[in-house]
Amino acid sequence: MSQGWKAAGALVLGAVLFACGGGGGGVSAGAGSADASGVRLLNDTGVTATAYDATGAYVTSCNAAVSGNDCNTGRDATSSDNSDGKAGFSFEKLDAAGKALSASASNWNCVRDKLTGLVWEIKTSDGGLRDLNKLYTNHGDNRSGDASEFVAAVNVAGLCGAKDWRLPVAGELLGLVDYGVSYPGPTIDVSWFPNSINSWYWSATQNAALTTGSEGVDFFAGISGFYGREYTHAVRLVRGSLLSEAGRYQFSADAQEVRDSRTGLTWRRCSEGQSWVGSSCAGSAATYTHAVALLRASSLAQASGKAWRMPNIKELESIVDYSRFNPAIDPAVFPSATASLYWTSSPMASSSLYAWTLNFMVGGVESGDRDTAYPLRLVR
Template sequence: MRKQLIALLLACACANAQPPAGGPPPEALQACSGQQQGTQCAFRAPHGQVNGSCRPVRQGLVCVPEFDGPTSLRTAPASALPEGQMGGRPSPGFNNGQPDMARAGAPLGADIPPTPDGALSIVSRIPDTNQGGCFDDQGLIPCPKPGQAYYGQDAQFSGASPAYSVRDGIVTDRITELMWQQAHNATRLSWNEARQACAQLELGGYDDWRLPSIKELFSIADFRGSVGRRPYLDDRFEIHQPDASILRNDPYASTHATDMMGQTWSATLYTGDHWGRKGVQAAFFMNFLDGHIKQAPIEGGRTALFYRCVRGKPWGDNDFVDNGDATVTDRASALTWQQRDDGQTRNWKQALAYCEGLDLGGHNDWRLPNIKELQSIVDYSRHDPAIDTRHLQMRDKRGWFWSSTTHGDNIRQADYICFGHCTSVDGIDVHGAGAQRSDPKDASVRRGDFQGGQRDEIRIDNYVRCVR
């Protein structure tokens, strides 16, 4: 239950502070009385002052402590976690040592501007992330110049700028030519129910709606997002967090917070085994409130998520051509890729520098791809690894690859794609090859450290595949 989570958080932050048996510590509740969600707060514990931010629980708003740095603090063992976790969202446990519920607070999230006019224009048919702020390992910085540390990140390049038009409850994406349901479907459905709802939808004079693929769904993601500040979705689309009633009679309420529960089904099935369980089928989803791709079980109708319907020619297939010079061009996106990674893992700063310094195939304008570009080369028909190895090679099939995109929930982290199994610290494939998560950009991690209620493995040193 949520009160157990609060007890754990406070026990970690203040060793002598213990909540009463009936719920969160009264001081933590009182600190947020009359306040708004995300407001900074403080209260006195036996050891001294505890600082945090106000986060929603079933009892109301509670002051949740802030932490710094990766930690080996534990939640429940993986074997005790519920299958699917309502779509695989990590519990409000620990994220880079930060309690997930506090990620919406001022210290770790950010108000991120859109891509600036001065960003270097690139030829691409992948909708841009729209992330316009530059960051180092700790926070916002002035955008660096070529040759300086942290040069080459997302905000410094502009791909296909998001271009939408709205009419009759339909948002048309002029880049992908897909037409989207504008409205938020507030009733969470099982995967099969969501597919059926889209197939039966009549909107704007059209009756050929369908559940989108995960690549189509990710194409409308907006990486100005930050939990509690703005969704990972353009303002032209409607989206709302579920109300607190979703936590009533929920046996796993301690792992859920409404402002993070924007999980939205895709039609894309995971070809691997959900949580390593043979025969358990799962589908990928995009969480438009916390900015991650993960997967959830579809059998039995037990997992209910949001859905958003789409119509139009299927989008997102690759059209690779080998250039014969250790590079591969995807004619579908107009991007050219490093064909094979160099087998070295790096932190985020090093990954940016590696691509800036790469000279390959007669070109020296390589860069670290943003998260939407990187996700565009995932092959969701495969899982070991989730990439078309006929054209793009991986030296380590377990590999996770950095993007140039900072994660808005915690700007000390950057986004990556799991091309190999997306594992917990216990080695369980909890989110699926092809999932998208975030890692600390640089930190000291001890053996056994993890993030979130599903015990996400922390690597920090990830592989790199450059793009131009």
């Protein structure tokens, strides 16, 4: 590999299947069109105003934020064009045959995410097959009222000229969440996804610890978690192929960093407070309040000359391994990881007292009290 990186091997990391950390540049044309390169761009969070200053205090202007905040990194900062979706999001409306429409079209059936290449179902309010108020179980056996029965019906109907609709995996569904929207949401760009409801939506991601459960994403606020499949939730279908995990990660020459070729992000393999010894991370992960974690990232960036920072919530979620539990992360890539909540740079829009965390016990997105001490993993 170039630049001292060496392949980590064909690693299988569960159902996190899209990428290009915090906002690569170009856009792709069709459903799954980014798949040929093994890359699928990662949507940014939608956070553009709320942030934290150099002391870790909550501020409502990104101009007052210290470098490395959610609002001043990624496409939210570099490609904030509201003509095709809020901030760094980039969408395209499609008609009943799957043909592109203008952004001003008043009727559309599907939306193409031009960053991920995925195509999404638009809900209706007509009481029909795709009505916004219909809820489903998630047993996957085509029983009456199940999400699987709904998938089959939509494919028979050929929505937007396609018959390869499916339930999204957790990372794909979380990619639509707009964390700049306050509770009770819906935390999605309703200008492009009308008839969205403040509800849990099912994903296809299963729970490694609870085999009878599947992951859902809550569009009230943007949290995620596992429910028993007998519960009824909303469903939004997607089309686009799943990416291979083979050859995704490369280690640095000293093995202390790992580059995710899917996202373009480089991670410290050890949690902060641990040290690299031999071929693993020694010691225990340190814990920090959110303000101190921000300062830790900033000071390490200055001392190392590398642009280390706290990851945003979608970046951190991209390294979750949902096939694992306690911790939900691959130990070959991130050894001696802690099964704990980890801090992100993403503020909670509805409260200055909380920021978003990723629970590496099971892989769920949760809010965390900023005065509570949690571990930290840095990215650049």
